[in-house]
Amino acid sequence: MKNSIVLADSFMVLEWYKKNTIYQIYPRSFKDTSGNGIGDLRGIIEKLDYLKSLHIEIIWISPIFESPNKDNGYDVSDYCAIMPEFGNMDDFDELLDIAHSKGLKIVLDLVPNHTSNEHKWFKNAKTSVDNKYRDYYIWKKPKADGGPPNNWPSFFGGPAWTLDESSGEYYLHLFTKYQPDLNWENPKVREEIYKAMRFWLDKGVDGFRMDVVTLLSKDLSFKDVDLNIGFRKIIEDHYANGPKIHDYLKEMNDQVMQHYDAFSMGEGVGITPENAHLYVGADRKELDMIYHFDILENNILDGKYEEVTSFDLLQLKQVFRNWQTVFENKGWIANALGNHDFARLVSRFGNDKNYRTESAKMLVTMMATQNGTLNIYQGDEIGMTNIHLDDIDKVNDIQALNFYVENLETKKFTSEVALQMINNEGRDNARTPMQWDNSEFAGFSIIKPWLQLNPNFTDLNVLNQSQDRNSILNYYKKLFSVKKDYDIFSYGSYEEFEKQNKYIYMYEKMLNDQKMLVILSFSNLEIVIDYKIKKLKTYKLLLNNYNFVNIDNYKITLKPFQSLVYMSN
Template identity: 70%
Template structure:
């Protein structure tokens, strides 16, 4: 395995709209990020991934791009970006941008020209189909955000494909001019000096071109895997992207792996494949979401988490590499989903980062998780901003599958607004994010959960993040160690060791609200040191360890 810099590096994801407002317009911006670079550096992270900053009408908060080589005006100017990049590099922080290669905005010049005529030279930049015999959509494909994946264009009397909103028409990667257009965009930013791309839904670039009707009963996840992702030319396209662009720069590609499974992941990231450097898979993030839908939620089960991590360990033995994350801009807050955000808020937040920091793969953490930000309670649909959540709610009103109260509860539990509330910097007005009412309401708990308060508290979630990420930098075994698991069927405790050369660490994680005794025997390993513990004390003997609720401990064994 090549031990590239980006494998051991820790990624800190910023959602710029919600990070820091520098000009008092209620919207986070590039200068706001620049102003917080010293804070970001203090976390002991190495790479900053910034969600889309390109010019956009913001129908999907920047994932609908109208100009890939221009900055969204509310985020600032190209000069502001250049300053951010320079200041980050001076602090030895890498910058990764969020590329959106699968679709554009319907306001992009390519799509505007494509709509003008069926004979337009840009027509084939997108995927157009004639209506079905009854005048309806060409097939029964559904959008990720609900409703049909096809929208009728009155001017040319054909449907265009959009796997997301109707404002985000899918590009036709079969057209070499489309591919070269995206490659030119990539070169533009790489020539500026950025350090890589997170590639949005990159697995969807090649689709099932039969466009046959699909069986909706197989579940949306299987629909993605079989029809939307992993198309017949996906590896041709990604290899071409590597050969024409990425291999010429000291930069890395992290592909969002929607629809990629443990069985086919090595085809995307095997080092001999020369496609992607790593994939950002969803098995952990969606471990309790059955079909990628709010209504298909199961109870959290630690056994399931163990199985997922075990499977991805095997993927990496084939020479590939993955990114690991428990939270991002598309999911509810991790401490609310997988921990206990009330009685054991601090303990469970610390335990969860211990889990992630000790798994092989590149660790991704999301802004605000380092202080244990939680889900927000929204009282009515008017308070909901996210288009996916709103579409779900209004479609449910038509189907009456759930009551309005039940639908809103699902949004509060799993909706994307939970992760997008403004960053909580201090207990001043609007959490120190802005001087005016922000674009999205601040979580009311900002007076108790904020950066300023936690910096001063040696036992805070923030200072624990700093400590464990410092250990991850110091000890390669955290990232590359050989993984051995114990008590695989224990429903409350996750115990494993990692070994690299002469170093071995043992990790104990309690995922329950109860004390649990671990039967791990150190045996002849008499010499062991405590590396980190999320409680102030450790109860142990050589034969067993009693873990407090949500306790996590790492020992260094000699």
């Protein structure tokens, strides 16, 4: 059962996972100890003291289950086995024990919507339409012309159906053809997933991040969709929030999660502020928190490479405003500005050329002072940046490769432009190996890694920053240490100022008798703001990403990407 306390004079229940900071590890790219160029579990063990030094409390590990790696572990072939290149079960048990001994929690990445096409269930399902595993997946007969059952597009390009020639039926895969969707209408499928969850929870795992969990319930009419409404709207209206999704999540909570002191964080693809409470309202007994995409996708119109727009602070502020309002009184969200599916945050939202250090510090300050559970992604604590890949043969990500191949067929863009789009927004940007030091392979491995290193590792690495008191790394450590001392970082009412300012984001939070004022600059230039809303002399300066602050008669001159956090005395 979950342990919790209630904040004084507050409606909020403070479970341990709400206040704590989550650090996401992409294991293939974190630390290689076996010498095969691929990160592994023992590499995570080796770096537990480093993670502890960041003052994070929860480690979310992207999939480590057995997989043929068509989508780097998000195509599972055995939910209860370790991918051999990562190690074995003894390694995992040791990781869990040592992490717990250091006060760190371990959260695994569960993939309940689909399996690998190499999973034994799917292999058996393909042998016969009468096989007992056939109904573990979603099969449909072709249209009269022999084409797919409907016009649904895949997340990764192309149709969401693939023909099984031996049976003449199509199977559904909302992602790649190597990832057939499970049929959650079948209670045996649900029990198989619950069984796998119990396997890990009984070992002592502290929770799950649940991949695309909002897609589990399908619209069984399988009608064609209007492709003109845009892919994001197709997800919201046809793929996510299906008719039985809340029945399934209630059942999952009832049969599994409520029996453990562990939490569930759902990847909320396709949710909106209007329906999010249905997933995480305390009275719903479904998920503990939802990981929405409005922050991560605030400059992406429709989830496609070619529809990325320039960054707009007013739009980002509106996103935060929407979600803060929604969760003012109930429910809980996870906040993230970067993860394994998006380009590096400092390259997307900051200035990774002239003000990388300053903008990286400012961005994490913003995220750490928003209500919700903070998620950070490996490498962001040193300001890792996007990588430039000069040849499509160097691209690993299947989503990017599918986009490139489709573009070759449609000729919508030149090959050079398509590759530049991949460099700007492709997922490989976040998956380049962790930059530990300036040795030949960045301290990640003793051989050439599975994915190209970012050449800037010689200067941008953990070792260098650990020795620089003004580094991004040391700012992260200070910020997270301070965050532990003040509940107001994760909770509190929220009042925003300068709402229409295109360069300044400023807000005050209040919790009980405490107030916190946050001032953030998103400009490459100095900006003077005439601040007369509050008397700053009644506040103490708690955090500053520069070594000084220029205040004259309540006029503050902010340096480029400066962030200030004041706390009431």
